[in-house]
Amino acid sequence: MRLYTQKATESPYWNEYMETMPREKLDQLHLRRLQRLIKYAYENIPMYQELYDKAHVKPEDIKMLDDYVEKIPSIDKPDILRYQAANPPFGGSIVRDSDEYLTFFFQTSGTTGTPMKEIGYYRDMLSTGWVFKWWAHGIRPADIFYFAFPFGTFMAFWCAYYDAVAMGAQVITSGGMTTEQRVRQILELKPTVLVATPTYAMRIAEMAREMGVDIAHSSIKYITSAGEAGYVLPTVRDAVEKAWGAKALDLYGISDLWGSTSWHCPVHPDRLHLTETIAYPLVLDKEGKLVPDGGIGEWTLTNYSTVMPLIKYRTHDTVEWHKETCECGRTWTWLRGGVLGRTDQMVTIKGTNVFPTAIQGIIGGIDGLTENLEIHILTGEGGDEIDIKVEAAPDVPAEKYEVLKKHLRGELQFRIGVKMKVDLLLPKTLPRYEVKAKRVFDHRKRK
Amino acid sequence: MRLYTQKATESPYWNEYMETMPREKLDQLHLRRLQRLIKYAYENIPMYQELYDKAHVKPEDIKMLDDYVEKIPSIDKPDILRYQAANPPFGGSIVRDSDEYLTFFFQTSGTTGTPMKEIGYYRDMLSTGWVFKWWAHGIRPADIFYFAFPFGTFMAFWCAYYDAVAMGAQVITSGGMTTEQRVRQILELKPTVLVATPTYAMRIAEMAREMGVDIAHSSIKYITSAGEAGYVLPTVRDAVEKAWGAKALDLYGISDLWGSTSWHCPVHPDRLHLTETIAYPLVLDKEGKLVPDGGIGEWTLTNYSTVMPLIKYRTHDTVEWHKETCECGRTWTWLRGGVLGRTDQMVTIKGTNVFPTAIQGIIGGIDGLTENLEIHILTGEGGDEIDIKVEAAPDVPAEKYEVLKKHLRGELQFRIGVKMKVDLLLPKTLPRYEVKAKRVFDHRKRK
Structure with a gap:
């Protein structure tokens, strides 16, 4: 008995219809979703109402994607932090009267300042952002995921956990263990996919070496990461792939933007595809003007979240974006070489x-x-x-x-x-x- | 907007139909479920086929509950460990060809020997065993759960986590934090329910005292526990309730028996009710004969799990059981004074x-x-x-x-x-x- 048909299992796509939707049709879908989201946010989230009123823009002004690009003001982390600080923990940054819909609490790591509080509902958690990547690279429900992760308030690997479950795979959680215990557990339980940051994947390999364990011949076939500049960089990828004798799969997402992940293409490992079922992308220059396809600028995303959507959110990450269909068949926007740097770290x-x-x-x-x-x-x-x-x-x-x-x-x-x-x-x-x-x-x- | 109707919110029952079902009807339901389970296990789980063949019992021999009591051999942890050791990790202890249904991996803590490996599917995880207790004591979806738990391979609090989500409440996970960071987070995020072992709840209170924090006046209104002889003992309950200024809710379950929890009655705090949507109970004497209602013996349970059901499983816990309807309105079997001890620790x-x-x-x-x-x-x-x-x-x-x-x-x-x-x-x-x-x-x- 199988969870998926033979045809579905063999497909290189998790959701072929969405992943290969012609650009024009995909943009029409995004326009409808953006219009609905902006209207909903304006009517229900105090932060957006104030922001749009100040900019003299009404939801009904957004008649095409150009209106979204030109009229909707972008939003930045300090704006949200201001609302959260005024009335903790969420203040006017989330949907009004949503008390009974606040399910999953997380916060950003604070790498670049005060941690931002994040809250989501079931749909945000079940967006399967990670599954698109895993499926593209050959991971299937019969795989066993090992989570070398403490399961605190860092969002990314919680999403990976839910996505592995949603895909139908087996999950082994090792929240409270030491690195040595984790090495032993990997040898005993024979998982096929390791979920860890690049740094921690290397740390486990280092510990295995100290224990005299040949981890390059363990059961692990894939290493799947997040949280740092990762496997889109050939040198980081090579180091981990060599240490583990496994394929390293990158994922880039900033946890502010729940589930809006980009992940490296199975055909061109220097390309990261954005999961466009969850987010709509723009690349903007310093003046907030649109950078044409192939150009470099600031990655600016809208994610379709339920209680805390971020609309035209500035990531401060610098990218080179492309919209032409990729050789892997996906029409989804891709970034060459991943994140080139941070605008505030340049x-x-x-x-x-x-x-x-x-x-x-x-x-x-x-x-x-x-x-x-x-x-x-x-x-x-x-x-x-x-x-x-x-x-x-x-x-x-x-x-x-x-x-x-x-x-x-x-x-x-x-x-x-x-x-x-x-x-x-x-x-x-x-x-x-x-x-x-x-x-x-x-x-x-x-x- | 609310997740539940006013009437549902005010009900003292999470599932009134099941919790107050007349004993006779409840037993008829158990009989049907046991018959189906025994047939399924015999046909699909090698361990049970061998066990029942050896005892010369066929699924169709079980025509009434007395047959179940008298004919079905009980099963003990060493039996399961033997099958698991012969062909790790699960061997003949689970449903054949269930590779694509093995979702949640856990293992017992090994308190009383070798850890037993446990595997379940969605239905096992979503059995809401904990919600019956929480609802009976007044916890509702607007509550915020704080998990002071490392999220490793210990099952109980993972079930609590899923149950809080299934109920519609908010979850805050603090997997990788120190006790001091947890005190700070409780003060900052204002959760209303603390999930921790009794010992660790006391440890947090101790740390708060050292930090000069008055934890007895924090936002926590309920402490909900598992994993140890707990709040059914008045002295343990009093210590935690005094330290936290909160109500302590006990839950007894052994993680071998996924979700088969008993929890203390809102009317009689010295009574633990078994969640009979998940498990069917017996109390047996040393010779394996049924102990009459009100008598003391070994708690022996069948849980209705999907991939790894345990049928007539010996818990080695000694209890005094009662089947008469409780003043709280529940018809579910109750234990006086919780677990009296372990047969192997007596x-x-x-x-x-x-x-x-x-x-x-x-x-x-x-x-x-x-x-x-x-x-x-x-x-x-x-x-x-x-x-x-x-x-x-x-x-x-x-x-x-x-x-x-x-x-x-x-x-x-x-x-x-x-x-x-x-x-x-x-x-x-x-x-x-x-x-x-x-x-x-x-x-x-x-x-």
């Missing part, structure tokens, strides 16, 4: 724009260096400066450290065009993170 | 049967002693012996320890009739447990 040094992820990519390409690194952005005498700390691999002898350091400095200057300070550290010097690794530390003084 | 000292829970009850009734205790059962020269270690309350001066020790020794001898060795320890000497406190240590040599 460093301009003597006219050169530097993104921390670019630095990470270069370090990952150098033998003898590890993915355990920190990027510190400082205000120096001549403007912004970057200091890098990176751990050497355990097999690098100490006498080679100076050569390696020099090599990295040269590569950074050659490929990015900027001089940076580099520290090469002994293995296991930097802190390890179970949920979300902190890689970028911005010490610049704000005005 | 100690016979010079002809007196001693249960560890009785000792716990006496200790809880003495001022100056705390609920942090250990009961050690040893083989002495003249037979079984009991050593007790218990922490004094923080406000007891050291010079009073001897008097207190003597008083406890006297109480135990007077009320149980047996001499025991007593150690009085300084506060915080014994280990604390987040999931399930270990209170009884049986060091007796097994033959």
Whole structure:
């Protein structure tokens, strides 16, 4: 007996109709959904009513997608935090009188400031954002998911958990365990899919090595991640794939935007497709004007959530977007190279724009260096400066450290065009993170 | 807008039809469900086929409840462990060819030996075993649940989590947090229901005191527990209710028997009602014969699970059972005083049967002693012996320890009739447990 027909199981699509819908038809659908959402938000969410009144825009002004692009003001995290602070925990940021619909509580990790509180209802949790990715890469209901995750208030892996259940797969939860216990459990229970951040997947592999376990030949066939700049970067992907002998599947989503995930294409691993059943995308320039297809700008999303929708929400992530149909058959918007950086983390040094992820990519390409690194952005005498700390691999002898350091400095200057300070550290010097690794530390003084 | 009608909200029953079904009709329903289950298990679960063949019983032999009582052999944990060990993880203990129906993986805590592996499908998870209790005591969908639980492979609180969601309440999960962070989060997010073991609920209160927080006036109105001898014992209940200024709701279930919970009656707090939508109960004597209503014996349950049903499963818990309709209106079987002890933990000292829970009850009734205790059962020269270690309350001066020790020794001898060795320890000497406190240590040599 099977949960799915043979035909459904063999399809490379979780929802072929939606994933391959012609762009024009998909945009018509988005327009209808946006019109309904904007009307609903204006009538029921105080924050949007005030925002739209101030901008002199009424829901009925949105007659086509151009109206949405030009007339609807974007919203930013500080706006929402202001409403939440005024009347905690949610204030005017959610649907009025929704007390009996507040089900799943989460909050952002606070990587870039005060944690934002998030609340959703069943439909938000069951949006199956992750399943699109898993299905595209060959994961099926007979797979067994192992969650190396503490199940706190971080949303992403809770969504992954619900999505695995919704797909019909088996879930093993290891919330309160140590890394060593997790290694033992993986060997005993033989799961096929590991859910963990890239950093923590590497930590488990490191622990397995210390225990004398050959984790590259375990039952794990897929590693599926979120929470950090991940497997869309070839160097991070290669490190994890080699350590585990498994395929690494990236997913990018910011937890502010419940379920609005992008994930890497099975044909072009440098492309991230946005799950357009859940969100509608725009890329905007610094003035808030639309960036044409193929251009670079700020990823700005609307997600179709129930109690706390975010409409034209600024992610502060910089992306290069494309709308032409991909060779995988999907019409869904894709990003080349994933997230290129954060608008608020971009460093301009003597006219050169530097993104921390670019630095990470270069370090990952150098033998003898590890993915355990920190990027510190400082205000120096001549403007912004970057200091890098990176751990050497355990097999690098100490006498080679100076050569390696020099090599990295040269590569950074050659490929990015900027001089940076580099520290090469002994293995296991930097802190390890179970949920979300902190890689970028911005010490610049704000005005 | 409300999830429930006014009438449903005001009802003291979550499912009035089932909770108040006349005993005769309820037994007819159980008979039909048992007949179907036994036939299904015989045809699809190798373990039961072998067990019933060996006992020369066929599913069609079960024509009335008496047949079930007399003909169906009971099953014990070692039987299941044998099948699981022969072909891990589940072997012949679950429904054949159910690969695509294995959803939720858990295992028992191993308190009484090797952990048993458990697997269930959606229906098992959505059986709402906990909701019957919560609803009876006045918890409603507008309540906010705070889970002080690491979300690993311990089943009970995962069921509570799903049940809170199914009821329509809000859930806040604090899987990876420290006790101090949990205190802060409770103060910030204002949940109304705390889900924790009795021991850990006390630990949080202790931490709050250290932080200078008056937790007795927090937003928490209910504490709902599982995993240990709990709030059906007046002394444990009083300690938690006083510390939190909240109502403590007990639940007894053994995680082997997915969802088969008993919980304390809103009218008679010394009674635990079995959720008869999920399980059918018997109480058996040492020879496996039925103990009449009002008698004491081993709690033996059948649960209506999907992939891994347990039929006539011996819990090794000793109970006094009653079938007459309760003053709360429920016809569901109830146990007086909860679990009286475990058949395999019962100690016979010079002809007196001693249960560890009785000792716990006496200790809880003495001022100056705390609920942090250990009961050690040893083989002495003249037979079984009991050593007790218990922490004094923080406000007891050291010079009073001897008097207190003597008083406890006297109480135990007077009320149980047996001499025991007593150690009085300084506060915080014994280990604390987040999931399930270990209170009884049986060091007796097994033959």
